[in-house]
Amino acid sequence: MEGPTVQLVVTCLVDALAPQVGRATVTVLEQAGCQVEFVEGQTCCGQPAFNVGMVTEARRMAGHTLDLLDVTKGPIVVPSGSCADMMTRHYEELFAGTDREQQAERISSRVRELSQFLVDDLATDLKASCEGCLVAYHHSCHGLRGLGLGHQAANLLSEVDMAELEGATDCCGCGGAFAIEMPAVSAAIMNEKLDRIEASGADTLVGGEVSCLIHLEGGLRRRDSKIVVKHLAEILAGDDS
Amino acid sequence: MSPQPVTFLGRAEALLGTRAAESVNQGMLHLTAMRDNAVSGFPLMDAMRDRARVIRLHALANLDRLLSHFADQVVAQGGAVHFAADAVEANQIVARILKETGSHLVVKSKSMVSEEIDLNRYLEDRGFEVVETDLGEFIVQLAGDTPSHIVAPIIHLDRHDVGTLFAQKLGVEETFDPTRLNQIARDHLRETFLKADAGISGVNIAVAESGSVITVTNEGNGRLCTTAPRVHIALLGMERVVSRWEDASVILEVLARSATGQRLTSYTNVVTGPRRESDEDGPEQLHVVVIDNGRSEILGSDTAEILACIRCGACLNVCPVFRTVGGHAYGSIYSGPVGSIVTPGLLGMEPWWELPYASTLCGACEEVCPIRIQIPSMLLKLRARAAEEGRLPGWLERGMRRYTNIADSSSKWERAKRLVHTLTWPVSRGGWIRRLPGRGRGWTAYRDFPRPARESFSAWWRSNRGA
Numbered sequence: 001m002e003g004p005t006v007q008l009v010v011t012c013l014v015d016a017l018a019p020q021v022g023r024a025t026v027t028v029l030e031q032a033g034c035q036v037e038f039v040e041g042q043t044c045c046g047q048p049a050f051n052v053g054m055v056t057e058a059r060r061m062a063g064h065t066l067d068l069l070d071v072t073k074g075p076i077v078v079p080s081g082s083c084a085d086m087m088t089r090h091y092e093e094l095f096a097g098t099d100r101e102q103q104a105e106r107i108s109s110r111v112r113e114l115s116q117f118l119v120d121d122l123a124t125d126l127k128a129s130c131e132g133c134l135v136a137y138h139h140s141c142h143g144l145r146g147l148g149l150g151h152q153a154a155n156l157l158s159e160v161d162m163a164e165l166e167g168a169t170d171c172c173g174c175g176g177a178f179a180i181e182m183p184a185v186s187a188a189i190m191n192e193k194l195d196r197i198e199a200s201g202a203d204t205l206v207g208g209e210v211s212c213l214i215h216l217e218g219g220l221r222r223r224d225s226k227i228v229v230k231h232l233a234e235i236l237a238g239d240d241s
Numbered sequence: 242m243s244p245q246p247v248t249f250l251g252r253a254e255a256l257l258g259t260r261a262a263e264s265v266n267q268g269m270l271h272l273t274a275m276r277d278n279a280v281s282g283f284p285l286m287d288a289m290r291d292r293a294r295v296i297r298l299h300a301l302a303n304l305d306r307l308l309s310h311f312a313d314q315v316v317a318q319g320g321a322v323h324f325a326a327d328a329v330e331a332n333q334i335v336a337r338i339l340k341e342t343g344s345h346l347v348v349k350s351k352s353m354v355s356e357e358i359d360l361n362r363y364l365e366d367r368g369f370e371v372v373e374t375d376l377g378e379f380i381v382q383l384a385g386d387t388p389s390h391i392v393a394p395i396i397h398l399d400r401h402d403v404g405t406l407f408a409q410k411l412g413v414e415e416t417f418d419p420t421r422l423n424q425i426a427r428d429h430l431r432e433t434f435l436k437a438d439a440g441i442s443g444v445n446i447a448v449a450e451s452g453s454v455i456t457v458t459n460e461g462n463g464r465l466c467t468t469a470p471r472v473h474i475a476l477l478g479m480e481r482v483v484s485r486w487e488d489a490s491v492i493l494e495v496l497a498r499s500a501t502g503q504r505l506t507s508y509t510n511v512v513t514g515p516r517r518e519s520d521e522d523g524p525e526q527l528h529v530v531v532i533d534n535g536r537s538e539i540l541g542s543d544t545a546e547i548l549a550c551i552r553c554g555a556c557l558n559v560c561p562v563f564r565t566v567g568g569h570a571y572g573s574i575y576s577g578p579v580g581s582i583v584t585p586g587l588l589g590m591e592p593w594w595e596l597p598y599a600s601t602l603c604g605a606c607e608e609v610c611p612i613r614i615q616i617p618s619m620l621l622k623l624r625a626r627a628a629e630e631g632r633l634p635g636w637l638e639r640g641m642r643r644y645t646n647i648a649d650s651s652s653k654w655e656r657a658k659r660l661v662h663t664l665t666w667p668v669s670r671g672g673w674i675r676r677l678p679g680r681g682r683g684w685t686a687y688r689d690f691p692r693p694a695r696e697s698f699s700a701w702w703r704s705n706r707g708a
Contacts, residue, residue, distance in 0.1 A: 012648065015698045016658050017691045022698035026706075038702050041651030049641050051602060052633065053624030057645040064649045145604035171561040175601025181637065182562075182599065183683030184254050189561045189601070190687070192266075218688030221673060 003033030003122060007069060007076045009111075011083045012044035013210040021210055024237035025079040025114060031237070032124045039068045047086040050094060052177050058094055066091075066103050069110075076110045077117045079233050081143020081209050082176075084113035089146055113143060115152035115208055115232060127159040128235045135235070136163045136202035138193075138216065140209035141171050153208060153232055160235070163202035167193070174215035190219050197227065208232045247592070249599050253570040261397040265389065265567035268396040272558045275502025276609065283498060293495045294613045296488040297549035300480075301540065307449045307482045308531060314452025318514025320527035328358035331532045335360060335441070335474055336367055338528050342472045344369070344438035348430075350456065350463035351375035352443025353391055353552060354478045354532055356574040357587070360441070371441075372433050374462040376426055383410045389568035391575065392500050392554035397567050430462070440466035440524070441474045445496070445551070446489045447482040447529075453513040454529060455489060457497065457506040464510045473512065473524040479531050480540075480548040492551055495611035499553035535587035544619045547582040549612045556606035556616060562599050571596060578606035578616045585623055594627040636680050655699070662693045 006029055010022040029036045046061035065087075069076060078084040088111045095104040118124045135157065143149040150169075173179070173189025194216065197205055205220075205227055207213050217229040246252045256262050280286045300307055312322040323338075325331035339347065347369055349355065361371045361382070373382040377394035381387065384406055388394030395403070400417045408415035413425050442463055446455040454475045456463045467473045483489055497503040516523030539548055557563045557577030568576035573584040573593065581596035597620040606616040627633060647657045668674050669692040677685045684690055696704075 010698045016661075016693045019694045019696060019698035019701055023701060038699075038706070040699055040703065040707075041654075042699065043651065043654040044644075044648040046648075049645055051621070051624070052598075052637060052641060053621065053626070053628035054633075054638070054641050054645075055625050055628070057641055060645050060649040064651075068651075141601070141603035141605070145608055169605075171601050171603035171605065173561060173601060175603070177637070177641075178598070178601050180680055180683045182250055182253065183686055184257055185250070185562060185565055185599075186601070187687035188257050188565045192565075214691050215688060218673070218684075218690055221689045222687065 003035070005035040005037060005074045006117070007072045007074055007110075008036055008038045009042060009045075009065075009069070009076055009078045009083070009087075010038070011078060011080045011210065013214070014079060015042065017214060018210045018231070021079055021231040021233055024231065024233040025077075027237040028114070028118070028126065028233050029077065032118055032122055032126055034122075037072065039072055041068055045083045045086050046094070047083060047090075048176055050086065050090060055094065059098070059100075062091060062094060062104075063100060066100060066107050069107050070103055074110070075112050075117060075121065076107065077112055077114055079114040079208070079231065080211075081113050081140045081147055081149055082211060084111055084116075085142040085146035087111040113147055113149060113208070115156060116147065116149060119152035119155050126156065126236060128157050128232075129238060130160050130204060130235055133161065133204045134163045134202045135160050135204045135206050136165045136197050136200050137168065138172060138197075138205060138207035138209075138212055139169050140207055140212045143208055144169060149208070156232065156236060157206070163200040165200045165202070166196045172212045172216055174212050176211060179215060187219070190215060194219050194223065194225075198223075198225065203227060204235075205229045206232055206235050249570055249572065249595050252572060253566040253599070256566045256570050260399070261389075261569075262565065262567050264399050265397050266564050268390075268393060269558045269564045272393070272501065272554075276499055276555055276558065277502075279498040279502035279504065283504075286495070286498065289491060289494050290611050290613055292491050293551075293611055294549070296483055296491055297551070297612050298546070300483050300488075301545065301548055303484075304480065304482070304540065307484060308479060311447055311449040311452055311482050312529075312531070314449065315514070315527070315529050316452075318452050318527075319517070320452065320514050320529060323528060323530045325530055325532045325534070327534050331358045331476070331530055331534065332360055332363040334530050335476075336364060336369070338472065338474055339364070339369055339439055342439065342526060344470075344472055346433070346437045347371045347439045347441055348374050348434055348437040348466050348470065349378070349441045350443065350458060350466040351378050351394070352441065352476050353574060354443055354476045355441065356388060358532065358534060360476075372430070372437070374430050374434070374466060375458070376423065376460055376462075379426055379430065380406065383407075387569065388574060389576070390554060390557060391552055391568075391577075391580075397569065434465045434469050437470040439472040439474060440468075440470040441476065442467050444475050444477040444481055444529075446492055447477055448486055448489050449482055450485045451513055453511050455493075456510045456512075457493070457508065458510065459501070459503075459507040461508050464508055467510060467512050468523050471524055472526045472528070473515070474528045474530060475512065477529055477531050479533050479536050481551075496551050496553050499555040499609065499611040539583075539586035542586065543622050544582050544586055546614055547579065547586065547619060549614055550579050550583070551612060552579075553611055555609040555611065559605040559609050561601060561603060561605070571599070578620070579614075582616065582619050582623060590627060590630060590632065594623070594630075594632045597623040597627065640680065658693055658697050662695055665692045
């Protein structure tokens with residue numbers, strides 16, 4: 001199947017902290033028949049500053065991202081519900097009344113989260129496989145409630161054994177800067193989530209959001225847990241990434 | 242009492258892991274399950290929510306007209322209406338009415354706006370005797386505590402706390418049986434109702450077309466407060482008015498389901514004017530005190546939509562932060578997501594600007610809000626206001642500036658990644674960091690942090706896919 005040419009936005013966290021997720025995303029998109037392009041020089045979508053209310057700083061980072069992407073064409077695919085949510089739902093508001101307003105609109109309308117792009121746009125028949133795994137899926141809030149994601153990941157994971165996770169749509173407590181501003185509260189929320197993940201019997205935790213996943217994996221490591229943490233792209237790419 | 246920590250975080254940390262916090266969490270999970278159950282059994286809920294939103298936003302857009310129509314109708318029914326600009330004025334008005342009617346003993350049904358204006362203390366300081374009659378509020382008053390939830394004021398207590406309190410304060414034999422505790426409170430309050438000179442209630446919905454005030458309760462105490470004493474004073478937050486009965490019925494459909502998972506509360510109490518000649522009971526006088534106390538300020542701001550709130554508490558119940566620490570962490574009687582917007586609006590940004598940051602922005606609040614109020618979006622607006630006014634802690638502001646100075650430039654970003662990778666070599670084991678410096682310690686106090694990769698994604702792309 002000959003798919004479209006897509007622009008990959010890897011996000012700051014994937015670029016610096018989880019490059020394996022970026023590589024897996026490339027693999028998966030190519031398996032789905034896409035030509036993957038990546039504009040070099042990407043940094044951060046600006047969400048960290050936007051979420052603490054620092055609008056000027058958010059605009060500077062988002063402006064950099066807009067300029068890079070504005071010379072490209074085609075769908076912009078992001079392996080993060082949170083950054084995709086920022087770029088689709090908040091860019092226009094962030095730049096409303098500025099001279100970047102139309103540019104923001106242009107870019108926003110092209111942005112798609114990875115699972116959304118694979119399932120809703122490409123109607124891919126890709127399925128993750130994970131022999132002998134029992135997978136718990138963590139719905140990240142911004143993807144879930146901001147973009148209405150959920151069924152796409154379920155589709156991609158439909159051939160994998162899934163654990164029943166209590167409070168599966170509850171927040172994990174990360175919340176970006178919140179985890180550093182209010183660490184004890186963030187950790188208490190995280191620990192409830194980790195208790196539930198452990199109680200589900202899952203041996204693998206999968207999610208679509210690196211920020212939640214490093215928070216949860218970092219917490220699991222403190223428990224000496226054997227649960228393996230993977231991004232959706234990694235489990236989809238299997239051993240090919 | 243020991244002095245309360247002055248910040249949200251200080252109060253929250255003091256509450257974390259306590260029995261009170263555990264009670265809150267269990268209570269919230271229970272209420273959320275009840276709500277979900279009620280909503281899934283009511284196919285019209287989504288349509289009702291859409292309608293309720295339209296009704297509330299329409300009411301806010303026409304507030305002056307509706308309030309003046311409401312006031313005319315109350316007067317036409319034989320009641321009196323008083324407008325209070327702020328808490329002081331509201332308290333003065335209530336005290337004056339009590340004095341003029343020769344009232345001394347006052348029974349109260351649950352009213353958050355009375356907590357907002359600290360009415361009990363004002364009245365008690367002036368020699369009036371005030372008795373809370375909602376079971377939860379009665380316990381709060383007995384304990385010298387404050388409500389920790391706008392709907393379930395003692396969700397932070399359990400039956401053992403209440404049993405001990407009753408034995409101490411009411412001199413009854415200690416029991417932890419909820420039915421007997423209920424009976425003790427009932428016996429104690431029944432006599433007070435009969436002796437009371439005046440009753441004070443809140444108002445859930447005011448209906449402009451008939452000048453009616455509606456209160457919803459599950460205990461029947463509200464009905465006794467508004468009918469048994471000679472004088473009834475209803476405290477109305479000025480935003481709680483709707484045009485018509487048809488509108489009120491829609492609000493009632495979504496209110497109880499969202500709050501407690503009930504189709505309707507046990508009592509829906511409607512008061513339209515004082516006792517008429519043909520009535521067998523009811524108060525001789527009805528006074529409605531319409532309270533602004535900062536609401537006009539909110540109405541003129543970019544968070545005006547929060548005034549559409551009908552105080553069901555559903556956003557508190559689902560909020561991961563609220564569930565973990567409980568309402569007392571917020572330092573204001575309006576807690577949780579809605580409180581984090583209302584409180585800085587009513588009381589000012591200092592020191593309340595920090596409340597909008599007590600959120601992960603997970604959006605669970607907006608998902609359950611019966612009025613579909615865009616809560617996360619307003620939290621962000623208040624954060625932007627706080628940042629613009631220079632209220633952010635220095636470390637956060639400086640840290641974010643520094644990050645921006647790196648992340649708005651491709652070359653600086655590249656250099657920073659390499660530099661941080663190198664610098665973290667001594668503190669990393671197997672690709673993870675156990676202890677970060679500075680504010681990063683907050684993260685690593687509870688979790689490991691991944692070490693920046695030796696080969697970032699963009700470096701990999703350059704080597705393997707680059708042109």
